[in-house]
Amino acid sequence: MRLDGERESENVEDRRGGGGGFGRGGIPIGVAGGGLGTVALVLLALFFGVDPRVILGGGEEAPPQSQVTENRSAPPAGQDDGARRFVSQVLATTEDAWSDIFRRANRQYEPPNLVLFSGGTQSACGFAQTAVGPFYCPNDRKVYLDTAFFRDMERKLGAPGEFARAYVIAHEVGHHVQNQLGILGKVDRERRGMGETESNALQVRIELQADCFAGIWANRTEQMRRILEPGDVESGIGAAAAVGDDRLQRRAQGYVVPESFTHGSSAQRVRWFRTGLESGDIQRCDTFGTDRL
Structure with a gap:
């Protein structure tokens, strides 16, 4: 990616090296039907996703923002700031792109903050841990990211490269766009009373x-x-394909349970990423109005 000379976003909170406290405890992960274990569920529900408390349900209610402890201490001396610079620059490009898109629709884009953390930190959706992976919390309108996940992408998921990492950030910002457009709230309301299979299908x-x-x-x-x-x-x-539910399930447990999908198959994720990439038309992203995912 050509990012030399690109501005850095001011909407980055760097909490690395500051702990952040365990607050009300780790994010509770239930075991889904079909024999899925906890590890598999973490892989399927949390890679590149909205915080599962808010969208998938379950667990305790997120704490009010007044209970969230924000640690804005600077990273330790000598800590690699190359990752922070990259994240800040990519985030800035999302701000510019979505501001332009919203402006053309006579709307104002309100960019999210992105929280960099190491190990764990508190969010308005509960405690964020490295093992959870990147996620967006609608309650505080922030993206949470431990850049150690980028190493896991390359070493464990076989998805190397700067653009693969940028895709992760852009996907989470995509959830913020959904939140600002009212999509997340509408889906959350529709999910109430749904069975697990129906809820999973809506999450996909x-x-x-x-x-x-x-x-x-x-x-x-x-x-x-x-x-x-x-x-x-x-x-x-490659990054979109690497985090398809079918590939992650096969990796975690050796077999695939389609009805438990929460993010879509590798083929589906690639298809929709390409749809946006090739068209540039937000109207083409209506995943709720088609029978062909």
Whole structure:
């Protein structure tokens, strides 16, 4: 990616090295039907997703924001700030892209904050841990990211490259766009009273739309900035495929349970990311109005 000379976003909270406290305890993860174990559920429900308390349900109610402890201490001396710079620059490109899209629709985009943490930190959706992976919390409108996850992407998921990492950030920002447009709230209301299978199916549509929005970001940013280099698109597609539910399930337990999908298959995630990337049209990201995911 060509990010040299790009501005850095001011909406980054760096809590690395400051702990953050355990607050009300770790995020409770239930065991889904179909014999899925806790490890598999973490992989399926939390990779690149909205915080599961809010969208998937279960667990205790998120604490009010007044109970959230924010640690804004600076990272220890010598800590690699290359990751912070990269995250800040990518976040800035999402701000510019979505501000332009919203402005064309006569709306104002309100960018999210992105919290960098190491090990764990408190959020308005509960305690965030490295093992949870990146997520968006609608309660405080923040993206949470431990950059150690980028190493896991490359070493464990086989998804290397800067653009793969940028896709992660853009996907989570996509959830913020959904929140600002009222989509997350509507889906949460519709989920009430649904069975597990129906709820999972609705969650898949949320995640695939966020993938499409990540593609929209890439399309618009390329038009505005010309950031793409050879191999970048393939890197992003590889990342989308690497976190498909079918691939993660097979990796975790050796078999696939489609009715338990919460993020979509590898093929679906790639298809919707490409839809946004190739069209640049947010109207093409209507995952709720189609029978073909």
